[in-house]
Amino acid sequence: MNTYILVINPGSTSTKIAVFDKDEPLFEQTLRHTNEELATLKNIDEQYRFRKEVLLDTLKEKQFDPAKLDMIISRGGLLKPIESGIYEVNNQMIEDLKNSTLQHASNLGAMMAKELAEELNIQAYIADPVVVDELSEVARYSGHPNFPRKSVFHALNQKAIARQYAKQNRCKYEELNLIVVHLGGGVSVGAHQAGRVIDVNQALDGEGPFSPERSGTLPVGDLIRAAFSGEYTKEELLKMVVGEGGMVAYCGSNDAYKVELSAIGGNKDAAMAYKAMAYQVAKEIGAMSTVLKGNVDAILITGGLARSEYLVDMIKDSIKHLGKVAIFPGEDEMKALAMNALLLKRKEIVTKEYN
Numbered sequence: 001m002n003t004y005i006l007v008i009n010p011g012s013t014s015t016k017i018a019v020f021d022k023d024e025p026l027f028e029q030t031l032r033h034t035n036e037e038l039a040t041l042k043n044i045d046e047q048y049r050f051r052k053e054v055l056l057d058t059l060k061e062k063q064f065d066p067a068k069l070d071m072i073i074s075r076g077g078l079l080k081p082i083e084s085g086i087y088e089v090n091n092q093m094i095e096d097l098k099n100s101t102l103q104h105a106s107n108l109g110a111m112m113a114k115e116l117a118e119e120l121n122i123q124a125y126i127a128d129p130v131v132v133d134e135l136s137e138v139a140r141y142s143g144h145p146n147f148p149r150k151s152v153f154h155a156l157n158q159k160a161i162a163r164q165y166a167k168q169n170r171c172k173y174e175e176l177n178l179i180v181v182h183l184g185g186g187v188s189v190g191a192h193q194a195g196r197v198i199d200v201n202q203a204l205d206g207e208g209p210f211s212p213e214r215s216g217t218l219p220v221g222d223l224i225r226a227a228f229s230g231e232y233t234k235e236e237l238l239k240m241v242v243g244e245g246g247m248v249a250y251c252g253s254n255d256a257y258k259v260e261l262s263a264i265g266g267n268k269d270a271a272m273a274y275k276a277m278a279y280q281v282a283k284e285i286g287a288m289s290t291v292l293k294g295n296v297d298a299i300l301i302t303g304g305l306a307r308s309e310y311l312v313d314m315i316k317d318s319i320k321h322l323g324k325v326a327i328f329p330g331e332d333e334m335k336a337l338a339m340n341a342l343l344l345k346r347k348e349i350v351t352k353e354y355n
C-alpha cells in the first residue's frame, strides 16, 4: 500500500517541496522566489499564501493529486523552545509563529502545512525545528541573567546525521557522545550527549563561528557602541549579523564555493577568510569537546560546506587529536522529514504536544 507524504521546507529565497511514497521520493523540487516577488508581499499571511499557491501549482504540474496525500510534514520555525521530536501542528503553534519576534522562512512551513491538511482532512506535523532545546542548565548561563543563552540550530540535520552515524556503527544514537558540525549558510556545532544536545552555539543571530552569511560572535562592547553611534539603523546592524556578515562582509559573497575558487586562484583576502572560518569552527569543536569532558565517540561534519575538502582539511588539521572525524557532505532535510513522518505512520514513534 502507498503512503504519500508531502514534505515542505521553506527557505529565505526558496521553498523546497517533495512527495515521498514511504521512503522513496516521487519528486523533489526547489521553487525559487525572486527578491522582486517576495518584496511585493506585505506580511506573513501574504507570504505563506503566495508560497502555498506556488506549491499547489507544482503539484498540478507534476500531475500529483493532493487528495492522495496521507500526511504533511514541514520544517518547523521559531517556536518556543521545545524537546526534539515530532509535533502535530496546532493552533497555539500557528499563533506563536505569527507573533514570532525573530523572522525565519521556516516560520511559514507549519502554516502552509496546516491549511492544506485541513482542506484535505489529514494531519500536519513538524519535526525537530530550529528551536529544539536540550541545553544543560549550566549551558544556559551567558554572563548576564537578562541574556540567557538559547538553543537555535540545525536540529533536524544534526539529529538525522547523528542517527545515520549511529546506524552505520550498529549502535543507538542515545549510546553515543558526538560533536556534530553543520556547515551551511549558518554554522552550528552541537555537543550531543547520549541523544541530547546539551550545548550548541546559537546559530541564527547569536554566537559561534562566522559563516558564509552570518557574523557569529562579535565583540559585544564594540557592537553596542556602533549601535549608539548614530551611524547605523537597527535594520543595518541586524543585517551585518545575519545576511551580510561573515564571508559576505569579508569577501562580498555568500557563495563559499566561489570564494574558495578565488582563494585557490591566489586571492589572499579570500584565502585568509577561509582560514579564519576554519579556525573558528575548529575552536568551537574544541569547546564542545570540553563540554563532553573529552569523552567523544566521533566528530561528524555535515552541511553544504562539508563538500569542500579545502575547508574540511583545514578544520581536521586542528581537531584530529580530539577523536575520530566522519564527513557527511550536504544535507538531506527533506528525507529526514519524510523519515520522521514514516516513523509516525508505522507507529514507531509518538507525537509530542506543543503548548
Ligand SMILES: Nc1ncnc2c1ncn2[C@@H]1O[C@H](COP(=O)(O)OP(=O)(O)OP(=O)(O)O)[C@@H](O)[C@H]1O
Residues within 6 Å of the ligand: 183, 184, 185, 186, 187, 212, 254, 255, 256, 257, 258, 260, 303, 304, 305, 307, 308, 309, 330, 331
Ligand atoms: N563543493 C563545495 N565547495 C565549497 N562550498 C560549497 C560546495 N558546495 C556547496 N558549498 C557552499 O555551501 C553553502 C551552502 O550550504 P547549505 O546548502 O548547507 O546552506 P543552506 O541550506 O542555504 O543554509 P543552512 O544550511 O544554514 O540552512 C554555500 O555557501 C555554498 O557555496
Ligand SMILES: CCCC(=O)O
Residues within 6 Å of the ligand: 130, 152, 153, 154, 185, 186, 187, 203, 204
Ligand atoms: C540556525 C538555524 C537555521 C538556519 O541556519 O537558517
